[in-house]
Amino acid sequence: MAWMAWTTPTAIFFAVIACLLLVFTFLAIRFPETPRIGLLRIETTRGDRLFISLLGSAFLCLGWLAAFGSPLWGALICCLIYAAAVFRWV
The missing domain is CATH 1.20.5 (Single alpha-helices involved in coiled-coils or other helix-helix interfaces)
Known part of the structure; x- marks a missing residue:
């Protein structure tokens, strides 16, 4: 390695x-758990919401780097808020 x-x-x-x-x-x-239908109108489980939040967080961090550069502390806060919203409403 x-x-x-x-x-x-x-x-x-x-x-x-x-x-x-x-x-x-x-x-x-x-x-x-049984899948639930949220804001996106697709059935999602906890694992699906985790995947959606991780994928979206990656794009948020890339956008943050493009717009502001490093450090990524602001992006981390945005990602945590995004993940909480995904788990609540998706």
Whole structure:
């Protein structure tokens, strides 16, 4: 893995994603849910909403970098608000 730039932020990012997947797997086993129809008028489960929020957050961060550059603290706040909205209304 020497070819990859493993920095502390990169390791934290992948660790958080792995923990999210483990938590959502546990929730799916412990508390099964039925899909619900939200604002997008498609059936979504917790995992679907997680995927939508991660994908949207990636685009928000790219847009932030294009508009403002780094640091990404403002983008992180926008992503957290976006994820909360996705889990609430989608």
